[in-house]
Amino acid sequence: MIVSRQKPAAEGKSFMKDTILYIIVPCYNEEAVLPTTSGMFLKELQDLQAKGKISGESRVLFVNDGSRDRTWEIICNLARQDAHFLGISQSRNRGHQNAVLAGLMEAKDKCDITISIDCDGQDDISAMEAMVDAYHDGCEIVYGVRSKRDTDTFFKRVTAEGFYKFLRFMGADVVFNHADYRLMSSRVLQEFAKFKEVNLFLRGMVPLVGFKSTCVSYERHERIAGESHYPLKKMLALAFDGITSLSVKPIRMITFAGIFFFLLSLVGILWCVITAVSGHSVPGWASTACIVLMIGGIQSLFLGIIGEYIGKIYMEVKARPRYIISDRTGETDETQKK
Secondary structure, eight states: OOOOOOOOTTTTHHHHTTOOEEEEEEESSOTTTHHHHHHHHHHHHHHHHHTTSSOTTOEEEEEEOSOSSSHHHHHHHHHHHOTTEEEEEESSOOOHHHHHHHHHHHHTTTOSEEEEOOTTSOSOTTHHHHHHHHHHTTOSEEEEEESOOTTSOHHHHHHHHHHHHHHHHTTOOOOTTEEEEEEEEHHHHHHHTTOOOSSOOHHHHHHHHOSSEEEEEEOOOOOSSSOOSOOHHHHHHHHHHHHHHHOOHHHHHHHHHHHHHHHHHHHHHHHHHHHHHHTOOOOOHHHHHHHHHHHHHHHHHHHHHHHHHHHHHHHHHHTOOSOOEEEEHHHHHHHHHO
């Protein structure tokens, strides 16, 4: 059953009270922070309901991404204690992007809007109200954008901002300083469900859907507890996935570079012939070795980039499921009773 509704122009606040919000929270080994942030999510949900901006049927949906600690146990306990909490668990760890997607697809037929947010408490939860207000003003997508990066180290700040600029240069349509803190309407999610990519880069895919959108600025805080699950290695992998999943510009650059080096080699051959004919050629291993190493390095780099695209094609052709839900909180309780 699809509950997505268009806001009637004359209903105003009566429609706002009927708006069902699902907060999507991906979780991976979050036992240290989940007991704290779960209460913060619930309080924000209750505050928005008290202000008449969302329905009492709104929920917090946790997505356990194959955690190895007590994360799923905590989620199940929360669901038993309060009906506002729901949880689904993936059959194994599939990565942050797949976890967010699993939550969005689980919620798309049950709510009017979703807000995806990380579990660590770094994103300003109070910004949800501004996102919901923007939705009621007619926006179908609302991007949470960091206003500043004071909590980041100099290295992370420079590399993160360079990451967004490089993606834009490579042809990926991304919102600067936006990660995965965003509101999406059910109407957008129904269309987004038609995107079948296996290699996910949500912050670049969502703008491709279209519809009216806006941005809400917020300040990012320090992590409440635990350790970051996105070290430099994962950030680099995410950046490369974003480029190769959304842009063919690197392939085009290789084509132009190939043409350039081909013309350069013709000039080199002509120079060698003229030098040999004039009798001024001097045998030397240094120049030969440098040329061979340079061409060999360039070819290896180009083949590597092309190989990455071929690998992406290989994974897409297989069309394997992007996530597999093994448990749901309600089903878990029923299983235990049996």
